[in-house]
Amino acid sequence: MGTGDGTVLGTTLLHNSGPTASRWNLVLLSEGYRSTEMTQWHTDAQFFVSQLLAMPPFNEPAVQSRINIHRVDVTSTDSGADDPASCGGTGATPKTYFDATYCAGGLARLLTADTAIAQGVLSAQVPAWHQAIVVVNSAKYGGSGGAVAVTSTSGNWVTVAAHELGHSAFGLADEYESWAGCESGETGQNSYSGTEPTAPNVTLDSGRTTIKWAPLVQAATAMPTTRNANCAVCDPQPNPVAAGTIGAFEGAGYYHCGLFRPAFNCMMRNLTPFCAVCQRTIRRTLNPFEWAPRVVDVRAPDINFVFDPSGTLVVNDIAPAIQLAGATGSGFLQSRLAPRGVAGTIGAGKYPYEYRVSMTEVSGPLPASAVRTLSLDFGPIARLNYDGTGGSDVYVVTQGGLGTVRPASVTQQGDRLTIDFGTPGVPAGTGPGGGQTSFFIGLASDHPPRDTTARITDGAGNTHTLAARAPAFPTP
Amino acid sequence: MSGAIRLTFEYRGHHIELVASERVDLVLPGGPGGQQGLSVGLAPARAAAQPDIAIGYRVDILNARGQRIHSRPLDNPIKDEAEVVSSDPDRPFTNQPVSQPKGRFFVLVPALAEAKEVALLRTTVRTQTIGRFPLGHGTEGGGS
Numbered sequence: 005m006g007t008g009d010g011t012v013l014g015t016t017l018l019h020n021s022g023p024t025a026s027r028w029n030l031v032l033l034s035e036g037y038r039s040t041e042m043t044q045w046h047t048d049a050q051f052f053v054s055q056l057l058a059m060p061p062f063n064e065p066a067v068q069s070r071i072n073i074h075r076v077d078v079t080s081t082d083s084g085a086d087d088p089a090s091c092g093g094t095g096a097t098p099k100t101y102f103d104a105t106y107c108a109g110g111l112a113r114l115l116t117a118d119t120a121i122a123q124g125v126l127s128a129q130v131p132a133w134h135q136a137i138v139v140v141n142s143a144k145y146g147g148s149g150g151a152v153a154v155t156s157t158s159g160n161w162v163t164v165a166a167h168e169l170g171h172s173a174f175g176l177a178d179e180y181e182s183w184a185g186c187e188s189g190e191t192g193q194n195s196y197s198g199t200e201p202t203a204p205n206v207t208l209d210s211g212r213t214t215i216k217w218a219p220l221v222q223a224a225t226a227m228p229t230t231r232n233a234n235c236a237v238c239d240p241q242p243n244p245v246a247a248g249t250i251g252a253f254e255g256a257g258y259y260h261c262g263l264f265r266p267a268f269n270c271m272m273r274n275l276t277p278f279c280a281v282c283q284r285t286i287r288r289t290l291n292p293f294e295w296a297p298r299v300v301d302v303r304a305p306d307i308n309f310v311f312d313p314s315g316t317l318v319v320n321d322i323a324p325a326i327q328l329a330g331a332t333g334s335g336f337l338q339s340r341l342a343p344r345g346v347a348g349t350i351g352a353g354k355y356p357y358e359y360r361v362s363m364t365e366v367s368g369p370l371p372a373s374a375v376r377t378l379s380l381d382f383g384p385i386a387r388l389n390y391d392g393t394g395g396s397d398v399y400v401v402t403q404g405g406l407g408t409v410r411p412a413s414v415t416q417q418g419d420r421l422t423i424d425f426g427t428p429g430v431p432a433g434t435g436p437g438g439g440q441t442s443f444f445i446g447l448a449s450d451h452p453p454r455d456t457t458a459r460i461t462d463g464a465g466n467t468h469t470l471a472a473r474a475p476a477f478p479t480p
Numbered sequence: 481m482s483g484a485i486r487l488t489f490e491y492r493g494h495h496i497e498l499v500a501s502e503r504v505d506l507v508l509p510g511g512p513g514g515q516q517g518l519s520v521g522l523a524p525a526r527a528a529a530q531p532d533i534a535i536g537y538r539v540d541i542l543n544a545r546g547q548r549i550h551s552r553p554l555d556n557p558i559k560d561e562a563e564v565v566s567s568d569p570d571r572p573f574t575n576q577p578v579s580q581p582k583g584r585f586f587v588l589v590p591a592l593a594e595a596k597e598v599a600l601l602r603t604t605v606r607t608q609t610i611g612r613f614p615l616g617h618g619t620e621g622g623g624s
Contacts, residue, residue, distance in 0.1 A: 114578065
């Protein structure tokens, strides 16, 4: 059994966010689907994609835009997987491409596939793969983890697969507090006595300021948040705090005591949504897969209606001076705030931010006397339908407002937003009043404003730090 | 383009060997140090220092002088236990030991010009070198 028992038909990109070489690539491989069952395979694969991309943080544009999900169509002669009678199975031995079998290692529900065959297919079909899942066409529960994970299509298989991705793709530890099960009578899991785990979501340390996830702990949250009164058993107490609260809950990493988890419930504990700490880890892991925000042109005052039905916004500006060596006069960086979007508008509940670089009153030689880039820590961008064409991340007010210079590109690496005005940038003039200004460049956020700094680079390559406003998003 | 090497290790019980090292055109994931599946690059000044690794496995990339130029922790790559879903929705997972574990695991590391060898190490009470393999060892999956 093996590669002689089927055919690799080809690969389809189910979720395409950009060039594969620059994205985190998740590959779904079909196993135990006959050629006549390819339609079912396509349905199953699409179901996986839609379910995964609905889970936080995979539902965020900045995360989705770093991921490609590939479907590799592989037929098998027969359906399903081997199901040895030695584990109480049916004894079936279907001929399948990846030779999947239950009962691996003598465990009825441990479903594995031939990883070497899977690797060969991956190398040929998606050489830049980061994580693969062999999806077995079987209604019997089973699966296994690893960079080439295996799952059947039984029950809540997508959620269980997401838990496995937490391990193999994002380095998350199990947050549950027993090894063999809380009702097993296990005796070796009472109290953890080892060193600090390297995983980002379990810890020995319950200190408010020193715990790995300290920035996510609210001042009102008790630390530790729960203690287990009897380390001989799993802690039976219910969640004493609001759902989603980040703190230090005793019982994690297979131990009843001594290790703390960040949330009472989490995907890594009991298949509930990823807690904020795990979400943060997933975002960090995917940060290097550059995301290009979608930029659209809008006009004023139409853009105001996104946030207020009256079309009128009461704005609040700061405009620190830009002074470049070798130039005369001052420009400025304008940070503009407006009230949170009014209920019933497209931008309801979102905080609008706008930026503009003005060099109109600066004179000096080019290319030095120009602003080339503006960058600041903006954090997660709220995607809104600014122009009726779908969700966008950045708008540029190219009509009805000030300005002549548009961004050549807008990128975000991690939390850092960079607006590149290209060449020559936003240039000074040859005399006072002869310089140019950028258009207003706008974004929205779920977070209220804070005072911060922005950095600009000029045409000579010098950097300048200026006061600015940006969202007060949670930071590590 | 982005330079990375995918190392393929095969294990049977606790015997592990490198069976392939394949150059791949991809971006390495980021993340906090110690995260499984992620690269933990070392600043040049720290390359010779002891890694911040406690218990477990790690892969070191060595230069021609045997100096460590990159290190990556691995979270239990030998699957000698398996996570099994239970019927309890509040505590849906248990674990069971796997008899005669065997399989493969994969490690992505940056393709560094000065990289010559791969060392696989395991730390329990002390650190033990499980094996040192020349990069380019093994041609399965394309070789390097």
